[in-house]
Amino acid sequence: MKERLAIFGATGDLTARYLLPGLAALRAGGHLGDGFQLIGASRHDWDSDEFRRWAAAQLDRHAAEFPAAAREAVVSSSSYRRADVTSPAAVADVVAGDGPVAAYLALPPAVFPAAVSALHEADLPAGSKIVLEKPFGEDLDSAVTLNQLLAEVVPEQAVFRIDHFLAMTTVQNVLGTRLANRMLEPVWNSTHIAEVDIIWDESLALEGRAGYYDGVGALKDMVQNHLLQLLCLVAMEPPISLGERDLRDRKLDVLRSVRPLTDADIVHHTRRARYTAGHGVPAYVDEAGVDPARRTETFAEVELELDNWRWPGTVFRLRSGKALGIDRKEVAVRFRHVPHLPLGHGGEALPNVLRFGLDPEDLTLDLTGIGARASTFAPLTLTAQIDPPELPAYGRLLLDVLEGNAALSIRGDEAEEAWRVLTPVLAAWSKDLVPLGEYPAGSAGPDPRRRDRNG
Numbered sequence: 069m070k071e072r073l074a075i076f077g078a079t080g081d082l083t084a085r086y087l088l089p090g091l092a093a094l095r096a097g098g099h100l101g102d103g104f105q106l107i108g109a110s111r112h113d114w115d116s117d118e119f120r121r122w123a124a125a126q127l128d129r130h131a132a133e134f135p136a137a138a139r140e141a142v143v144s145s146s147s148y149r150r151a152d153v154t155s156p157a158a159v160a161d162v163v164a165g166d167g168p169v170a171a172y173l174a175l176p177p178a179v180f181p182a183a184v185s186a187l188h189e190a191d192l193p194a195g196s197k198i199v200l201e202k203p204f205g206e207d208l209d210s211a212v213t214l215n216q217l218l219a220e221v222v223p224e225q226a227v228f229r230i231d232h233f234l235a236m237t238t239v240q241n242v243l244g245t246r247l248a249n250r251m252l253e254p255v256w257n258s259t260h261i262a263e264v265d266i267i268w269d270e271s272l273a274l275e276g277r278a279g280y281y282d283g284v285g286a287l288k289d290m291v292q293n294h295l296l297q298l299l300c301l302v303a304m305e306p307p308i309s310l311g312e313r314d315l316r317d318r319k320l321d322v323l324r325s326v327r328p329l330t331d332a333d334i335v336h337h338t339r340r341a342r343y344t345a346g347h348g349v350p351a352y353v354d355e356a357g358v359d360p361a362r363r364t365e366t367f368a369e370v371e372l373e374l375d376n377w378r379w380p381g382t383v384f385r386l387r388s389g390k391a392l393g394i395d396r397k398e399v400a401v402r403f404r405h406v407p408h409l410p411l412g413h414g415g416e417a418l419p420n421v422l423r424f425g426l427d428p429e430d431l432t433l434d435l436t437g438i439g440a441r442a443s444t445f446a447p448l449t450l451t452a453q454i455d456p457p458e459l460p461a462y463g464r465l466l467l468d469v470l471e472g473n474a475a476l477s478i479r480g481d482e483a484e485e486a487w488r489v490l491t492p493v494l495a496a497w498s499k500d501l502v503p504l505g506e507y508p509a510g511s512a513g514p515d516p517r518r519r520d521r522n523g
């Protein structure tokens with residue numbers, strides 16, 4: 069394969085922790101040809117040698133599991149240009165060369181419009197692609213504007229809006245398990261399923277990312293993209309194929325079916341909070357680079373319902389928080405109680421829960437069986453480990469970019485619908501209709517306000 073990847077914002081955290089290791093994985097797996105070229109661009113006043121030294125150090129640090137030869141090959145395929153992404157001349161210099169280029173914007177969302185306009189003027193070679201990191205825009209209006217700008221530069225199939233959750237094996241497994249097992253699909257509806265928790269609770273705190281995170285917050289960082297995408301995979305109708313059109317059409321249907329939230333819904337069915345000091349972690353507002361006046365939430369929870377034939381009455385709870393006491397990263401599908409239990413048994417028959425563990429990657433099913441004392445119900449859990457993926461999520465996505473397969477990236481209309489779902493929440497939160505709560509770092513988060521929805 070002869071491909072060129074130009075990363076704008078190439079000296080940042082994303083390149084160091086995900087893109088360079090992803091490329092090393094591709095190289096180790098024989099997916100990158102000798103003609104592959106990596107062009108790093110950023111505002112640092114570096115030359116190619118300096119960039120290569122930095123890239124080698126990052127690969128040693130974040131990709132030590134891949135053979136040294138693969139890491140070295142990535143480093144030696146790279147070069148560097150100093151560039152201001154808002155300058156058309158500088159951008160043209162970065163992308164100039166033989167054949168198509170994939171322009172990867174590893175940049176804050178506020179810079180996207182200027183960078184895309186610069187790419188437009190740079191006159192990209194035919195067959196080129198543009199890759200963007202979420203959030204795609206800062207709200208619905210800016211997402212629409214960004215999509216219009218992109219459409220002037222490359223066709224939609226050449227736009228890769230990256231959501232690395234979609235390339236995680238267990239996330240893929242949500243859809244795979246649903247559709248490849250005859251016993252699941254007949255009960256995959258609101259007659260049998262009471263609620264679905266889509267949870268990404270992290271013990272990690274801000275990790276020095278205030279420059280990106282402050283002012284963005286948990287709702288835009290996690291719920292608007294990763295968690296809504298998971299909702300799509302859980303709730304979608306079976307697609308005809310996993311090709312980009314079928315998969316993305318069915319995901320769009322789910323987003324379009326989300327019942328619009330009223331202010332009253334938002335008051336009762338959303339929560340936001342930020343962490344205070346605890347367990348050796350400073351309060352969010354005291355983290356370097358944070359402006360407390362932005363009132364950025366580090367915890368967000370939203371309950372949604374879908375207006376369609378399959379899901380009336382099922383509650384989908386999407387939640388993510390940072391600096392929490394326990395990592396809980398899963399999709400938990402909770403079934404309703406059985407309609408009748410024969411008299412004569414002791415104990416309680418708890419509802420079945422099917423859990424897709426996202427990190428660590430596993431699959432568990434909570435059942436009820438008969439315990440050691442005959443005629444007494446007892447919980448029974450089946451657990452399966454998932455084989456480690458051949459490629460890390462970013463390796464898989466970079467391969468898709470290089471091969472031109474957009475199925476796992478977000479289409480423009482999906483990005484816009486996801487903003488539509490959350491626009492009323494953003495508006496209500498900005499008017500303080502929902503108080504910004506607090507929770508100590510290392511705790512279980514703000515007080516739950518959970519209703520029993522189990523029918």
Ligand code: BG6
Pocket residue numbers: 270272289
């Ligand atoms: C990123 C978010 O997209 O996903 C982070 O910006 C979050 O805030 C991260 O921590 C979680 O994914 P991973 O794969 O880095 O654990």
